Structure formats: C-alpha cells, structure tokens
Amino acid sequence: MNRTTRLDLLLQPRPPSPLREVRDDGFERHGVRLLLKRDDLVHPELPGNKWRKLAPNLRAAVRGGHPGLVTFGGAYSNHLRATAAAGRLLGISTVGVVRGDELAGRPLNASLARCAADGMRLHFASRSEYRRKNEPEVRAALLAAAGVGDAYVIPEGGSNALALSGCAELGRELRGEADVVAVACGTGGTLAGLAAGLGPGGRALGVPVLAGGFLGEEIRSLQRQAFGGPAGDWTLAEGFHHGGYARVPAELEAFAAGFEARHGVPVERVYVAKLLWALTELTAAGAFPRGTTLAAVVTGAPEPSGPAQADSSR
Numbered sequence: 646m647n648r649t650t651r652l653d654l655l656l657q658p659r660p661p662s663p664l665r666e667v668r669d670d671g672f673e674r675h676g677v678r679l680l681l682k683r684d685d686l687v688h689p690e691l692p693g694n695k696w697r698k699l700a701p702n703l704r705a706a707v708r709g710g711h712p713g714l715v716t717f718g719g720a721y722s723n724h725l726r727a728t729a730a731a732g733r734l735l736g737i738s739t740v741g742v743v744r745g746d747e748l749a750g751r752p753l754n755a756s757l758a759r760c761a762a763d764g765m766r767l768h769f770a771s772r773s774e775y776r777r778k779n780e781p782e783v784r785a786a787l788l789a790a791a792g793v794g795d796a797y798v799i800p801e802g803g804s805n806a807l808a809l810s811g812c813a814e815l816g817r818e819l820r821g822e823a824d825v826v827a828v829a830c831g832t833g834g835t836l837a838g839l840a841a842g843l844g845p846g847g848r849a850l851g852v853p854v855l856a857g858g859f860l861g862e863e864i865r866s867l868q869r870q871a872f873g874g875p876a877g878d879w880t881l882a883e884g885f886h887h888g889g890y891a892r893v894p895a896e897l898e899a900f901a902a903g904f905e906a907r908h909g910v911p912v913e914r915v916y917v918a919k920l921l922w923a924l925t926e927l928t929a930a931g932a933f934p935r936g937t938t939l940a941a942v943v944t945g946a947p948e949p950s951g952p953a954q955a956d957s958s959r
C-alpha cells in the first residue's frame with residue numbers, strides 16, 4: 646500500500662462528530678443547556694483536535710514528498726503520541742524532540758513508551774534549548790542533533806496555519822448549534838481555528854489549562870499566520886488551571902469522576918475536566934443568561950491506562 650493510499654484511509658471523510666445534550670443539574674438549575682461535541686470519537690488513535698490539526702499537515706507532508714515528520718513536546722504530550730500514531734498508520738518515520746535531556750537514558754514513561762512503540766525516534770533536548778526551539782539557529786542545531794534531514798516540521802502542540810484550518814472545520818460543524826462554544830486551551834490553536842469557523846454571530850470561549858503565559862497574544866499571532874488577521878469572536882476564561890499543566894487536584898478528580906458516572910462520558914483529565922469544571926463554575930456564577938445553550942468540545946479521550954499522571958517537571 647503506498648503512502649497516498651494510506652493517507653486517504655487515514656483521512657477518509659468522516660461525518661461530523663456527534664453533538665449530544667447532557668442533562669446535568671449544575672446547568673439545568675440555571676436554565677442553561679449543555680451539549681457535548683464528541684470530537685474524541687473522530688478517530689480511534691488520533692482523537693479530537695489532534696486529528697483536526699494533524700490531518701492537513703499530514704496531507705502537506707505526503708504531497709511534499711517529505712521522508713518523515715518531526716515535532717516537539719513534553720514527556721506527557723498528547724500531540725507527540727498522536728504524531729507517532731499517524732506515522733505508524735502512514736508508514737512514515739517520525740522523530741519527537743522531547744523537552745528535558747535529564748530524561749535521556751531513563752526508563753520511558755507510558756506516554757513516551759507508546760511513542761517509541763509506534764516507531765517514533767525520541768531526541769531529548771535540554772530545557773534551555775527546548776525553550777528556544779523556534780529560533781532558526783537553535784532549531785537547525787536541534788534538528789541536526791536529532792539526525793533529521795528533510796523531514797516535515799510540525800510545531801509544538803501541532804498548532805500552525807494548516808492546523809488552524811483543520812480546526813475551523815470543527816467550528817463550521819457547530820455553526821448555529823449553540824450560543825457559546827467552549828474548548829480547553831493548551832497552545833490555543835484549536836480555539837483560534839474554531840472561532841474562525843463559527844462565523845458571524847458565533848461565540849467561542851477558551852479555558853486555558855496552563856498557568857500564566859501570554860495565550861491571548863499567541864492566539865492573535867496564530868490567527869494572523871492562518872487568516873491574515875483576527876477571526877471570530879473569542880474570549881478566554883482564566884483562573885481554571887488548577888495549579889498548572891497536568892495538575893489534577895483531588896476536587897477536580899472527584900468532579901471528573903462524578904461527571905463520568907452521571908453521564909457515561911469518559912473525561913480526559915488534563916484538558917476536558919478543567920473545561921467542564923470551568924463551565925459549571927461560570928454557570929453557577931451567573932455568567933450565562935437563562936436560555937443559553939453551551940457546547941463543550943470534548944477534545945480528547947482519557948488514556949486507556951487511566952488518568953494522565955501529573956507532569957511534575959512542568
């Protein structure tokens with residue numbers, strides 16, 4: 646089977662992911678309807694926004710005849726895992742540049758072990774190099790050290806202009822379905838594309854899962870690259886990161902487990918749990934008028950092996 650055939654199989658047109666209402670007292674009490682956009686069901690191995698962001702990049706890599714893919718991520722990165730899986734499914738080699746050279750030579754955690762099992766070659770970069778990976782000289786040196794030649798480079802988190810176009814499709818699927826469409830944010834690429842795709846009258850709300858940062862500025866910059874300027878109506882709801890990336894305090898764990906038990910929907914802890922928590926809190930605080938319909942994008946699924954472990958290195 647050649648690469649183009651494999652690509653067609655991987656990217657074959659999929660119906661819009663399901664949108665379904667859940668009846669939850671925390672919302673109903675305030676006259677707010679909650680819909681879940683089950684993007685976690687879009688692909689079994691590249692769930693949710695990872696499929697949306699990777700699909701146009703994989704097409705570009707295969708069309709461009711690149712011999713492989715290279716990308717960047719932390720030790721628990723869902724994006725690294727999705728890229729590794731895409732490489733296996735496409736029969737294309739992948740290299741992952743991983744933050745933290747202290748990890749080199751140590752046993753791999755479950756997430757990196759999955760990457761390796763999918764054939765991804767891992768290159769561990771020092772934290773200072775990793776931080777400067779977007780500077781041209783640092784990037785060139787990193788790629789040379791990783792032994793990467795003419796590979797197709799996908800940025801950290803997979804967020805580039807093509808990725809935003811893939812996420813705009815998610816927005817188009819949701820046009821007219823809800824007053825507010827909410828999504829958890831890491832790099833903000835999904836929100837940036839989603840907001841553009843919702844079109845006039847649509848409103849997107851992003852819930853950052855990382856503490857601090859300059860996410861608003863990054864989203865504006867991503868939209869400039871992808872669309873030439875600001876696109877869509879979006880805002881950020883700050884203050885729901887629960888201590889930082891991959892931190893899952895006991896009250897958040899209990900909330901996520903409760904939601905799963907009530908609705909039979911698996912709740913990914915690093916992003917989706919924080920999104921649902923934020924919507925519950927905002928609704929209780931009266932942020933949405935009675936009669937509002939909210940759509941929460943379920944951007945991913947929990948690891949089969951259980952909830953993600955906290956990334957103590959971040």
Ligand SMILES: *Cc1c(COP(=O)(O)O)cnc(C)c1O
Nearest residue numbers: 723831832833834835916944945
């Ligand atoms: C990667 C990821 C996100 C973050 O997406 P960004 O485009 O980087 O903001 C959200 N949810 C899940 C489940 C993810 O894996």
